[in-house]
Amino acid sequence: MRGLSLYPHSPDDVIERIGQRPHAVPKSADVVIIGGGIVGAASAYYLAARGLSVVLVEKDRIASHQSGRNWGFVRTQYRDPAELPLAVKALSLWPNLESTLGFPVGWRRSGCIFVAKDQEELAAFDGWLEAADGVVPDARMMTGSDVADLMPVFRAHAPGALYTPSDGQAEPSLATMAFAWAAEARGAQILEDCGATAIETANGRIEGVTTEHGFIQARVVVCAAGAASHRFLRGVGLMLPQQVVRNTVSLTAPMQPLSQACFCGFGVGLRQRGDGSCILAAESTSDIDVTLDLMRASRFFLPSFVTHRKAFAFSVGRPLLDDLHDRVSLSPEERIIEPRRQRLQVNQRRAGETARLLQTLFGGLDQVAVVKSWAGAIDVLPDALPVIDGATAVPGLIVATGFSGHGFGLGPAVGQAVADLATGAAPDVDLSPFRLDRFARGDYRRPHAPL
Template sequence: MGPPIDPVRSSETLPTSADVVIVGGGIIGLSTALFLARAGLSVVVCEKGTFAGEQSSRNWGWVRRMGRDPRELPLVIEAMRLWDEMGSLVGRDVGFRRTGILYLCESEADVARHEDWLHRAGPYALDSRIISGPALASLLPGATTTFHAALYTASDGRAEPQKAAPAIAAAAAKAGAILLGDCAVRSIETGAGAISAVETERGRIVTRNVVVAGGIWSSQLLRSLGLRLPQLGIRSSVLRTGPVPRGPDGAAWGPRFAYRKRLDGGYTIADGTRSLHDVVPDSFRYFTDFLPILKREWRHMRLDFGAPLLAGLGHGMKGKAAAALAFEKTRVLDPAPRTDTLDAAYAALKVTFPVFENVPVVQHWAGMIDATPDAVPVISTVEALSGLVVATGFSGHGFGIGPGAGRLAADLVRGATPIVDPAPFRYERLIDGTKMQPTTGV
């Protein structure tokens, strides 16, 4: 079971038409809805289950620029500006604080890797810097482990995933967007190379514009349109603790643990060095697409052959009708957390910070990260189908970049001047033979 989420009120009435239908009620889809509704368009958001019920509420809660792929940095900076305005934008405190983030280094090799990022980030590195000695120690109060150095960005921050997307949803509804929970989209209708309508489990909505922001489900939905989207899932496990009165502020990533202070005084804790991929039929379908990043990250990757593979094979054998109903069969994807990995990470954290020693674990959970072969998202129109915008594949970056991604997607729908150059996020790069060049892991 995922963490408790602030409730989102769903509309009972299905409109017969809308300027835009957004598929997916996570932070990306909801942010897109907010900016479109504020621009005066009629917007419907269809969510197959609970708004923000999947990765949008299950992530670490980091809002960072540090370490991002250079192609993402202009959009991340715009997203950070929107996070600064979030309180006034949505009328609620979503916990955003610029409390800084540390990447802890145990060796000169770690330092060299981060210095390489500083070089590649160029002017977008802003206030990121390598620190050590007393400067680093001052940011790790109570630590009994001495780290060689760290990459530190004071302007990076944190927010509350269980509050942010629901707050954006409420603001979108206030601006006029219609939010439909427990309303799966079964198919997208087209005619003459353009979007014409969507068929939901509640009925049909006539529209000329669809935004697919369905996270890990996006590839399956697009396949029904004959569109190939290489995207796979990474299972990310997290635990949260009770309050820690004298714990470190902000967030940090280390070789054996990662932590982020929560608004409630507790901490979100994970192991950021291991990635778990549940093998599914798409793992074979997109194997060659992901080979470059697999070669780069294989030391940190674990494959799990189990229930997801069998379920995927079963759906495939039952044909297209069963595939459409799969969205309704799994209202909220709730993968099992790796409690052994989490417990090991928490034990390592306690060695470094004894103040955590008697702090209870409140909950374990897991979410599914939607990853692309180059770990850069798709935020793009689609040349083959007029009226379609895809916003998916955020590769673990979706929460922090979410408001900026939603703004960019809304610009693309409207044909407005985009907030940043959308070229790095174009869909066609994944299907036209462009060489995949991942610079970060997922």
């Protein structure tokens, strides 16, 4: 078994800068992208590949926020049916990304399995498979004995599972940085430690982006700013009902083979890497930090919070004090940048409980040694579907945000869609379910699965 590699698991301590950064902010570009996550980096690559001049601005570092902190699943399985065509396209791109980009992304076709704890959950999986209607051809239901055959060391009693062999996994930081490196090789400029403060308009259309280090004129701006997107959009008169939940993830020491497939079930989310180490998190369980910002757009989220209240734990503490301090001491422009580095508290209790739960689910584990844990800020929208829209009320503005904790695997396809929207090409995936104005129109529904 190979030695444990910490590098692909950012978050803060192992992210490296991407080459030499330009010293001066360019005066203009065809496209300015706000946000250095996988959606921003993939958009930069595909736009630069089409010959456009591109500048990406990131207040921190590439992959330093949620794109470097997620589980690393690349799945079509159990997605909202509206999202499936985009997920299928993304899955067709992942296997060839390393040769396309020229940099490692950690792709591995490992499959994905969601194990049901009871008949009710099994029926939900079966209902999804019927609704998917062959869009994912190899997705199939498994019996309890099938689960035992696929994962011999899994010892919990399960009535069955949903399994998709063609799904896979990748390393979040590596993949995001690979897109950024490849974008640079195509001529894009990546500006780290360069926070955008406002999207600027003139005569009702996009004029450019003001950053803390200067103004960049552009006819197209892509808002891929994750949890900060609602603030940029509010500045141009657009409403995005966005909230943030905190998710704790752990990296274990290498262990015996547990599950080749990315695994969810019985309260555990698990991705076992090639070196035997595991990415481990509590399944469908997140923390909500109580701040004054929590009241914003609360009416959009209240039904889901009530329905799935067991999936959330409200926390009152340091985030509320930080929020109060920032509101008093910082200008609106400063608040859109700060905190530049995420100050996210790991839920150590949940990390420990999840490690112990893993030990009960799989046989032969004397202990589960957690090497490190980190937290990520997941930006969520009321229907848990993203916004991918180039037909906003502000001509020249493209919004690609709100992926609600499952955007990493979609990243390559979203980058291509953004490039289509920016160049006037017709995307080959229907983006109408992802329009920004669905919330203003009230044309959205409850999430397919808990946020």
